[in-house]
């Protein structure tokens with residue numbers, strides 16, 4: 185099967201979406217081969233164990249530098265063997281060397297309509313700006329933080345009375361649909377990074393992805 189290694193730091197609801205998609209055949213011939221967390225108490229590790237998936241925890245605080253942490257992370261990922269490395273709520277910035285090693289087979293989901301709001305507190309920033317829509321973007325990871333080519337985006341309307349928590353909840357439920365779909369395109373050999381562009385079925389994707 186096509187092997188996914190998922191990196192996370194927290195709840196792992198996106199991991200759960202991948203587990204469910206693999207089980208339901210929405211992601212055919214694909215398995216989550218391992219889950220790696222930088223946080224010992226990440227609930228995502230428990231979700232993985234409950235699904236019988238191998239786990240590892242690499243605590244970034246035990247490393248002297250980002251380079252050392254990323255080197256340990258890379259060794260662990262390569263030990264498990266990954267066709268595609270998936271960042272799912274992984275809250276560490278990766279070094280250029282790490283990103284280059286996995287270029288084209290490393291993807292992230294970010295809770296905003298990129299290129300709007302890279303970084304943190306995306307939903308509050310959308311509210312503060314008076315935006316009428318919010319969303320999430322799956323993108324290739326490049327050396328620019330949250331700046332790699334978009335693959336697929338999901339949009340939701342912002343309603344009067346929304347706060348960062350209500351927005352996060354509605355966006356998250358969309359994330360659970362678009363993220364496994366992007367992985368499916370990979371597994372089918374339809375999606376790749378070519379000349380710094382996301383390419384689906386031999387067509388360059390636009391700046392907002394699909």
Ligand code: GAR
Pocket residue numbers: 192194195196197198199228272273274275293294295303320356359
């Ligand atoms: C998701 O909303 C994801 O987009 C976001 O963290 C959440 C993880 O939720 N990622 C980032 O902010 C990356 N900078 P989950 O642990 O329930 O999947």
